[in-house]
Amino acid sequence: MLLLVAAVWPFAMQAKSYQVKSPSGRVSATVNLDKGATITVALDGHTLLKGANINLLLNDGQAALQGDRGVKAKRTKASHTIDAPFYRQRQFRFEANQLDLLAPTGFGLRVVASNEGVAYRFYTTRTGETVVKNESAQYQFGNNRRAWLSPSTNVKNPFQMAFQNIYHDTTLDTLSTVPSFLPATVDCGQAKVTLLESDAHAYPGMWVEADGKGSLNALFAPYPTRMDYHPWRRMTYVAETANYIATSKGARVYPWRIMQISEKDADMPTANMVYALAEPNRIGDTSWIKPGKVSWDWWSDWNLEGVDFRAGINTNTYLYYIDFAAKHKLEYIILDEGWYDSNKGDIMHPIADVDLPRLISYANKRHVGIILWTVFNVIDEQLEEACSHYAKMGVKGFKVDFLDRNDQTAFEMVDRLADACARHHLVLDLHGIYTPTGLNRTYPNVLNFESVFGMEEVKWGSLKNNHPLYDVTFPFIRMQSGSVDFTPGALRNGTRKDWLASYTKPMSQGTRCHQAAEYVVYDSPLTMLSDVPTSYEREPRFTSFLASLPTVFDKTTVVEGQMGSHIVTLRQKGNIYYIGGLTNWDERDVTINLNFLPAGQAFKATLLTDGINADRNANDHRFEARQVSAADSLTIHMASGGGFVVVIAPATR
Structure with a gap:
């Protein structure tokens, strides 16, 4: 939301084109506004996006914007500092000029x-009910433009998938016609546009779909009219739509549509328009909101070694996780799927093997918080009861999973969860969810989002997925929209x-x-x-180093980078x-100038780098300490x- 300098609506303007x-x-x-509405975006006079057709089509068959007649225009300016707790930097400056066009239709x-790009949104001042049949957006970039998009993995029903x-x-012009979820990046020559x-609320x-002629056309999931349940996890899915x-x-604003402009790849990971x-x-x-690191159970399949109890989803295993977290000053552990009978959807009753009150009491004494996993609709169906009950027990938050859609009712559910958890001082880690749209600014207790092809994919994936390539691609695209729960930290590493x-x-x-660097490169205020734990304990120096890395920072800059x-x-x-x-599968040397350090001061640099044999044994690494200064x-x-x-x-001396 912009803090704007006040302006007065002038009389209707006669011109059909308006520029900001x-x-x-x-x-x-x-x-x-000659016929409906189009928007053209340019950088230094060079067109990046040509005449994109945009409008809202209402249920009565009318368009929200129907031409220039009777349109009133006003111009305002925004200039303010945004405080950004748990973001990639504590605060930043945002300045922009705004154009408002109000049509007689209401x-x-x-x-x-802004200097970072262009955004637009529709709004209505009408009272009563407004039904939007569709929203049109035809982004005309032109043929042969290089583009990076993530298509839906559900070809039959593309609007229901995990956004991974x-x-x-x-x-x-050669892109698959399977709908892709945002963000989407297009190389327009002078700059990349994302x-x-x-x-986005309610x-x-x-989504966008290529038309084979150089355009990306917007698509939206229809409004659900009936939900049904999968036989597993008590998960709901859309059974019928309007x-x-x-x-x-009543009056409302619709989501911002952003065209983020980046002349250099290195500017992309720190773009701020979504948050601003x-x-x-x-x-x-x-x-009360506490970011931090988590000792996580699911990725390693609870595979403790050398212990004198049966490892798995049980009290003894989680006591061990708590001890490990406490030893390394990790802020949390997560009890992932299995702590309650997920097929019954009974979030209010842990399984017999998990003594949750004992675990919470023990964790609190050791200054470790417990976060509980659940499914979106399961907690939503008993939201106030669950939040009140577990907050009073001492639980610190929820990891909520398997929304797998981004229709209107999905956004409404996420807002309900964020609000209820905030009222009960519970943090949220959102998985199986659509790409973030700035919710972490509106509800700062939402610490992290998945919507990324993360580390879980190596458990069942293939080499063709090329994770090192993806690892140096998504920070430039996906991180423009917000933080990522990528879940790094693997100690078994493969060439x-x-x-x-x-x-x-x-x-x-x-x-x-590569795994260690992801803790620094990726925005992840709650990271795993x-x-x-027993594998980490065999690597005490490496583990202590990981545990010492912060998850939130004062400033972030990408000093060098090229997407992919x-x-x-x-x-x-x-x-x-x-x-x-981080690098892809290509080995490379980088040189980092330390002139960002305060001049005239001495510093100690601790380096964790690939070992000399890391090309044949990916586990190989080495530590080194050096004295450095701004001149080095x-x-x-x-x-x-x-x-x-x-x-x-x-x-220090």
């Missing part, structure tokens, strides 16, 4: 131009030659240092140590600097599928 420029004057958006179009897939790197959305999320996409009563345009904090005080999929003893693609190739990220927390680097630089070699972490702290 960014504060720098370099980015422009031109709206034409619908309006709001367009924002690799990126298809292709051209728009389609995103923000401030409205379906956008012939419209959204319904509401989202509704500000609804919950007030955030002092391109020896990697194997395993459900019970999973192995990462790429090196041990995904491997089993490599990325080097610099983060600062207090007076300590953290640098993480570091040249670091990354093995195939490799990475590195550097921690730089003031030197």
Whole structure:
């Protein structure tokens, strides 16, 4: 939501084209209302997006914008500092110019131009019910434009899936016609344009579909009219739908449609428009919200070794996880699927093998929080009861899974969960969910989102998924929309030659240092140590190093990077600097200039880098300490599928 300088509606303007420029004057958006509405986006006068046809089609067959007659226009400016708890930086400045066009139909179009890109949203001032049959958006980029999109994995019913897939790197005219979920990135020559959305509430999320002629056309899931249950996990699915996409009563705004503009790949991972345009904090005080790291059970299949009890979903196993978390000052453990009978959907009663009150009491004494896994509709069906009950017991939050859709009622459910959990001081980790749209600004207790092709995929995937390639692609695209629960931390690491999929003893693609670097490169205020505690205990130095890395930072900059190739990220927390680097399957050297350090001071750099034999044994890594200053630089070699972490702290005598 923008903090705007007041302006007065002038009389209806006669012109059919209206333009708004960014504060720098370099980015422009031109709206034409001759027939409906189109928007053209340009950078330094060069067209990036040509005449995109946009409108709302109402259930009565009328369009929200029907031409220029009677339209009133006003212009406003935004200039303010945004506080951003648990974001990639504590605060940032956002400036933009805004154009507002209000039609006699009672619908309006709001367009924002910032130095980062252009966004638009529809709104209505009408009373009574508004039924949106469809929203049109034909983004005309042109043929032969290179594009990166993630298609739905459900060809039969594309709107019901987990929002997890690799990126298809292709051209728009050859792109598959299977709908893709956002974000979607297109190389327009002068810059890359990424389609995103923000401030989405009570409205379906956008999908895009290639028309084979250089355009991406918007699609939306229809409004569900009847839900039914899968036989497993008590999960609901959409059984019947209406012939419209959204319904509401009274005045409202619709989601922002964002065209984020990036001239350099290195600017993409730190783009801020999604967060900046989202509704500000609804919950007030955030002092109770605690980000941090989690000792996680599911990825390693509860595979403790050398213990004197049967490992699995039981009290003794979780006592061990709590002890491990406490020893390394990890903030949480998660009890993932299995702590209650998920097929019955009985979230109010743990299974007999899990003594939850004992675990909570023990964890609280050891300063470890417990987060409970559940399914979206299961907790929603008993929301107030579950939140009240578990908050009073001392549970710190929920990991909620398997929404697997982004229609209007899905967005409404997520808002209900975020609000109820905030009222009961519970944090949320959202899995099986649509790409974030700034909800973590509106509800800062929502610490993380999945909607990423994360580490779980190596348990059953194949080498062709090419995780090292994906690992240096999605930060440039998906992270523009918000944080990612990628779940790194694998201690069994595979080269391109020896990697194997395993459900019970999973192995990462790429090196041990590649895994460590993901804790620095990825925005993840609630992040997992995904491997089993007994494996970490055999690697005490590496484990202590991981455990010491923060999950939220004061500043973030990508100092070097090329999408699909490599990325080097610099983060600062207090007076300590953290640098993480990742590469694809290509080995490479990077040189990092340390001129960001305060001049005239001495620092100690701790380097975790790929070992000399990491190309044949991906577990191989080495630690090194150096004295450095702002006058120095570091040249670091990354093995195939490799990475590195550097921690730089003031030197002590």
